[in-house]
Amino acid sequence: MDEFQPPGRLVTLTDVARAAGVGESTVSRVLRNHGSYSKRAGERVAEAVARLGYVPNRLAGSLAGQGASARLVGVVIPSLANVVFPDLLRGLTAALDAAGIPCVIGVSDYDPDREEALVAALLSWRPAALLLTGLEHNPGTVALAKTGGVRVVEMIDTDGEGIDAVVGFSNRAVGAASARHLVARGYRRIAYLGHDLAVDLRAGKRLAGFEAALGEAGLAVQAKEIRPGPSSPASGRAGLEVLLARYSDLDAVYFSNDDMALGGYFACLAAGVAVPGRLALFGFNGLDFAAAMPQxxxxxxxxxxEIGRQAAACLTGESPKRIDLGFELIEGATA
Amino acid sequence: MDEFQPPGRLVTLTDVARAAGVGESTVSRVLRNHGSYSKRAGERVAEAVARLGYVPNRLAGSLAGQGASARLVGVVIPSLANVVFPDLLRGLTAALDAAGIPCVIGVSDYDPDREEALVAALLSWRPAALLLTGLEHNPGTVALAKTGGVRVVEMIDTDGEGIDAVVGFSNRAVGAASARHLVARGYRRIAYLGHDLAVDLRAGKRLAGFEAALGEAGLAVQAKEIRPGPSSPASGRAGLEVLLARYSDLDAVYFSNDDMALGGYFACLAAGVAVPGRLALFGFNGLDFAAAMPQxxxxxxxxxxEIGRQAAACLTGESPKRIDLGFELIEGATA
DNA sequence: TCGCCTTTTGGCAGCGCTGCCAATCCGGTT
DNA sequence: AACCGGATTGGCAGCGCTGCCAAAAGGCGA
Structure with a gap:
C-alpha cells in the first residue's frame, strides 16, 4: 500500500515474489495453498501481499489454469421483477458464496433470442457452469450449451427433457393438485386469472395441468382472463374486477401466482365480496405475505x-441428473 | 461444429484463423469490428466462426487488452430477500445488458466483513467498475475499492460521503418528509415499527430523519417496536399486534418499509381496526402492491x-459524482 | 562426514487473445 | 514502368498467472 507504484499498473504476482524474496511459483503455491511450501515462505508472502495490497488477477489465473475455466457460474433468468427469481438467486448465491464462486447474471426478459445472446456472452467468460431457467430454449441456445464444455443446469421446471441436469418441480403437477383441491372443496364454477402465458411458459404448464385435472372431474374452466404484461397485484386486482363484472356466478378463481391472487383478494375486500364464501381464491408460490393475510x-x-441450493450442489458433487423437489399445497383460508 | 475436435479443447481464435485462411489479427479485428479489414476477410471469418461454433474467450481477451480490465461489473448488494435490491439490479442489468456488460454479483447479507471479502473476490476479476450499496463500509473495503483501479459507485444512500460516485436519495429526508406528512395530517401519537436497524443502516437513517422532524414539531415517537430479522409482512403483522396490545392510544404507525406496512394493514383488517380512522399506516418504498390495496x-x-440505470450510466459517460434522484411522497389512503 | 530420499524452490513455457509494427497489396500517378 | 499513399494483413511479444520439471535444500541413518 505504501510503496511507490507507477500509476495505472496494479501489483502483480511478480511484484509480490520480488518483495517477498521468493519465486513466482512459491507465491502462487502459498496463495492457493496448493502444493508444499515452508512456513517461512508462507509468512513472507503473506506479509508482502498485505504490504503491497495485492489482489490476484483471476483472469490470468483462470486462463493459465487447466481446463481454462473460470471459478464463475453463469446464470440466465427471465426476470428480476418476479420474486421467484431473486429467491432462486438467493439459494444459489448462498451456496456458491460459501465456495467463493460468484454468479454472472443475465436477464432475458422472457425472450428466447435474448437468452441465446446471453448464453453466448456468458460462455465467453468460460464459466464452470451455466444455469438456465426452464426447459424451453432456442436450438442455438441448446447447441451453445452443449458445445460450451460446461455443466448445464436447468432450474424450476421438470416437465420435459433437459440438456443436462434439471432441478425443480412439475408445474403441471402443481396445476393438477390445485385443481383437485378446489374440486374436493366443492367449487365448480372456476375461473383462471393469469398474466401473459405466451411469455411465461411455466404458468402455461400449470394451467394445462389444472385444466387436465378439472377435466378428469368432468369440469372445465368457466372463464379465463389473461392480462397482458407481467404479474402483479395491480394486474390481479384489475383482472378480478373484470371477472366479477362479467361473470356473476363464479365460485373460485385460480391465479397464475400469489401476486395476482393478492390483487384479487384486494379486489374482493374493496368490493365486499366474501372470501371464500362467495368466491374462493387460490394462488401459487407460497410467498411470504400469503401466510400473513387476514385469511x-x-x-x-x-x-x-432449495432449487437454487440444489442447483449449486449439482456443480460440485456428482448429483443425480434430475432432481424433483416437489411442492406443498397450503390449504389456507381462501379456498 | 462438424469438424474433428480433440475432446476437451475448445475452438480458439487460432483455429478460426486457420479455417478462414487469414491471420489471427484479422480474425480479432473482424470479431471486434475494430480496425480495418476487407469485406472478403469479414465474410470468411464469419463463415469459419459459424462453422466451428467459435465462442471467444474473454478471459484471454481482457487479459491481453489494454488496462487489462474486463467488460464486467461487480455488484455487491446486502440481500436478495428485499425487493429493493432485485429492483436495483433490474435497472442495472437493463442498462448494462444493452451494452453487453454482465454483472457479477455478491450478496453480503448486511455483513460488512462479508462485503469486504466479496469486494476482494470481485476485484480479482478486474471488473470495469464496482457497485456497492450504501455508504458505510469497512476501512478495508474502502482501501480495496480505492486501490483497485476501478470506478466505484455507491448506490441508494446519499446521506454521507462516498468513495467516488454516489447515486441514490436521502434516507434522512425520506424519514423527515414522512414525519411531516403525518404531523400535517394531525397525527400525534405515533409509533415506529421496524426490522433490525443495526443491520439495515438505511432504515436507521430514515428513523433518525423521522424523529428529527417530529422533534421540530414538538413531538416524539411514542413507541418503537423493533423486530429481529429481515422485514416481511409476517414480521409487520406480528409487530403491529404487539403494538396494539401494548399501547391503546396510538394514532399512527410509521413502518420501516412497505412489506412491514402490509403486514400491519393485515393485522388491522384481522383485528377490525379502522384504517386510518383509528390507526394510520405509513410505509416506505412504494412497492407495486401498495397502490393495489383496497386503501x-x-x-x-x-x-x-432509476438508481440502477443511473449507476450504469455512471460507468459509461462522465457523470456527476453525486446524483440525488429524490423520492415521491404518495398520499395514499392509509395516512 | 557422506549418500539417499523427501521437501521446498525457481525457471520457464504457454493459456488465448490484443496491440504494435512492419510487410504487402492495390489503385491511381507521374 | 516505376512510384506513392492508404488500406489491409500477418507475425509476434506479452498480458499475469499456473503447471511442469529439474535443481536446491534439508533430514537422517550409516
Whole structure:
C-alpha cells in the first residue's frame, strides 16, 4: 500500500515474489495453498501481499489454469421483477458464496433470442457452469450449451427433457393438485386469472395441468382472463374486477401466482365480496405475505430457495441428473 | 461444429484463423469490428466462426487488452430477500445488458466483513467498475475499492460521503418528509415499527430523519417496536399486534418499509381496526402492491430502477459524482 | 562426514487473445 | 514502368498467472 507504484499498473504476482524474496511459483503455491511450501515462505508472502495490497488477477489465473475455466457460474433468468427469481438467486448465491464462486447474471426478459445472446456472452467468460431457467430454449441456445464444455443446469421446471441436469418441480403437477383441491372443496364454477402465458411458459404448464385435472372431474374452466404484461397485484386486482363484472356466478378463481391472487383478494375486500364464501381464491408460490393475510392464502409453496441450493450442489458433487423437489399445497383460508 | 475436435479443447481464435485462411489479427479485428479489414476477410471469418461454433474467450481477451480490465461489473448488494435490491439490479442489468456488460454479483447479507471479502473476490476479476450499496463500509473495503483501479459507485444512500460516485436519495429526508406528512395530517401519537436497524443502516437513517422532524414539531415517537430479522409482512403483522396490545392510544404507525406496512394493514383488517380512522399506516418504498390495496398505502416511492440505470450510466459517460434522484411522497389512503 | 530420499524452490513455457509494427497489396500517378 | 499513399494483413511479444520439471535444500541413518 505504501510503496511507490507507477500509476495505472496494479501489483502483480511478480511484484509480490520480488518483495517477498521468493519465486513466482512459491507465491502462487502459498496463495492457493496448493502444493508444499515452508512456513517461512508462507509468512513472507503473506506479509508482502498485505504490504503491497495485492489482489490476484483471476483472469490470468483462470486462463493459465487447466481446463481454462473460470471459478464463475453463469446464470440466465427471465426476470428480476418476479420474486421467484431473486429467491432462486438467493439459494444459489448462498451456496456458491460459501465456495467463493460468484454468479454472472443475465436477464432475458422472457425472450428466447435474448437468452441465446446471453448464453453466448456468458460462455465467453468460460464459466464452470451455466444455469438456465426452464426447459424451453432456442436450438442455438441448446447447441451453445452443449458445445460450451460446461455443466448445464436447468432450474424450476421438470416437465420435459433437459440438456443436462434439471432441478425443480412439475408445474403441471402443481396445476393438477390445485385443481383437485378446489374440486374436493366443492367449487365448480372456476375461473383462471393469469398474466401473459405466451411469455411465461411455466404458468402455461400449470394451467394445462389444472385444466387436465378439472377435466378428469368432468369440469372445465368457466372463464379465463389473461392480462397482458407481467404479474402483479395491480394486474390481479384489475383482472378480478373484470371477472366479477362479467361473470356473476363464479365460485373460485385460480391465479397464475400469489401476486395476482393478492390483487384479487384486494379486489374482493374493496368490493365486499366474501372470501371464500362467495368466491374462493387460490394462488401459487407460497410467498411470504400469503401466510400473513387476514385469511391465509390457499396456495402452493414452491421450493425456490432449495432449487437454487440444489442447483449449486449439482456443480460440485456428482448429483443425480434430475432432481424433483416437489411442492406443498397450503390449504389456507381462501379456498 | 462438424469438424474433428480433440475432446476437451475448445475452438480458439487460432483455429478460426486457420479455417478462414487469414491471420489471427484479422480474425480479432473482424470479431471486434475494430480496425480495418476487407469485406472478403469479414465474410470468411464469419463463415469459419459459424462453422466451428467459435465462442471467444474473454478471459484471454481482457487479459491481453489494454488496462487489462474486463467488460464486467461487480455488484455487491446486502440481500436478495428485499425487493429493493432485485429492483436495483433490474435497472442495472437493463442498462448494462444493452451494452453487453454482465454483472457479477455478491450478496453480503448486511455483513460488512462479508462485503469486504466479496469486494476482494470481485476485484480479482478486474471488473470495469464496482457497485456497492450504501455508504458505510469497512476501512478495508474502502482501501480495496480505492486501490483497485476501478470506478466505484455507491448506490441508494446519499446521506454521507462516498468513495467516488454516489447515486441514490436521502434516507434522512425520506424519514423527515414522512414525519411531516403525518404531523400535517394531525397525527400525534405515533409509533415506529421496524426490522433490525443495526443491520439495515438505511432504515436507521430514515428513523433518525423521522424523529428529527417530529422533534421540530414538538413531538416524539411514542413507541418503537423493533423486530429481529429481515422485514416481511409476517414480521409487520406480528409487530403491529404487539403494538396494539401494548399501547391503546396510538394514532399512527410509521413502518420501516412497505412489506412491514402490509403486514400491519393485515393485522388491522384481522383485528377490525379502522384504517386510518383509528390507526394510520405509513410505509416506505412504494412497492407495486401498495397502490393495489383496497386503501392505497401511504408511502414514499423510491427511484429504485432509476438508481440502477443511473449507476450504469455512471460507468459509461462522465457523470456527476453525486446524483440525488429524490423520492415521491404518495398520499395514499392509509395516512 | 557422506549418500539417499523427501521437501521446498525457481525457471520457464504457454493459456488465448490484443496491440504494435512492419510487410504487402492495390489503385491511381507521374 | 516505376512510384506513392492508404488500406489491409500477418507475425509476434506479452498480458499475469499456473503447471511442469529439474535443481536446491534439508533430514537422517550409516
Amino acid at each position: 391465509p392464502l390457499s396456495t402452493v409453496r414452491t421450493p425456490r430457495l | 392505497p398505502l401511504s408511502t414514499v416511492r423510491t427511484p429504485r430502477l
